[in-house]
Amino acid sequence: MPELPEVETVRRGLSSATLGATVSAVTVRDRRLRWAIARDFEASLIGNSINSIERRSKYLLFRLGEKTLLAHLGMTGSFVALPTQNLPAVKAHDHVDIVLDSGITLRYNDPRRFGSMHVFSGDDMAQPLLKHLGPEPLTAALTGEHLFEVTRRRSCAVKLALMDNSVVVGVGNIYANESLFRAGIHPSRAANRVSLARYETLASEIKAVLSEAIAAGGSTLRDFVNASGEPGYFQLDYFVYGRDGEACRRCEAPLKLTRHGGRATVYCRSCQR
C-alpha cells in the first residue's frame, strides 16, 4: 500500500532509471483503472522525453515537454523499471508498459486497479485532481499554525482531519495513527479542540515519521531500480499501527482499537489525550 514515503521512493528510483529517455512505444493491456485510460494515452506519450519526475501528494508527475503524465498508484499499484531486451513474461495485472529508447521499459502493475493515469498539458493547478490539495508535509508549508487554522470549524475527529487531503496531503492511515501517538493526541479528539501548541508538536511528528520512512524506503531503492520484480518495502517498527491489543511501547498498557470512517485506528488510552 503505497503511502507518501513509498511514492517518493518510487519517484527517486524511476528518476535515476529514466531521466532523459524518450518514449518509443506504449502498450496498454487493460484500460480499466480507477478512471479508464484515455484512448489517446499511447499517442500522447510517444516521442516525448522524460525531463523530470515530480511528486505532489501521492501523485507522480512525469514531465514530458509540454505534457505531464499524472499517475497514482492507488492501493496496489507499482512501477518497475525493466530491461527491454530481457523483459519478463507479462504477469497478471501488468496493465501498462512504457517503452523508452534507453533500453528501459516501465511496467505498471495494479491488482486492484485503484490507481490512475492521465496525460494533460498546461498548468497543474487547472487539474481537478491537484488543485484542492493541501500543503506537502515535508515542506515549510506544513506548520502547526496551518493545521490549527484550517480546523477551526471542524468538529470531526482530528485523525479524520489529518487524512483529509485539503488539510495536508500524504498522511494516510498508517502515518495518521503513528503521528498522533507520537504527539500524544487522542485520535478521536475533535479537530477544533486541539491546541495550537499540540498542532505544532503534531506537525513536527508528521514530518519526522514520514522522513524516517523515506530514509528506510531509500534503502530498497537499488533493489527497485534493478527491478527484477519485488520492491520489498521496508517495514518501519510502528508504535501503534497494526498493534491493537499489544503493549504500548511507552507505558505497556494494551493498545486500543477503534474506527474512524471505517479505517482502523489504534491508540494508547493513557499516552494519548
Next chain:
DNA sequence: CTGTTCTCCTGTGGGC
C-alpha cells in the same frame, strides 16, 4: 462549508 456514506477492486486470512 461540513460531514457521512458509497464506491471502485482483488488478495489474504480466519472460521468452520
Next chain:
DNA sequence: TGCCCACAGGAGAACA
C-alpha cells in the same frame, strides 16, 4: 482441504 466472507484501504463522488 476447500468454501465463504469480512477485511484492507486512497480518495473522489454523491448526497444530506
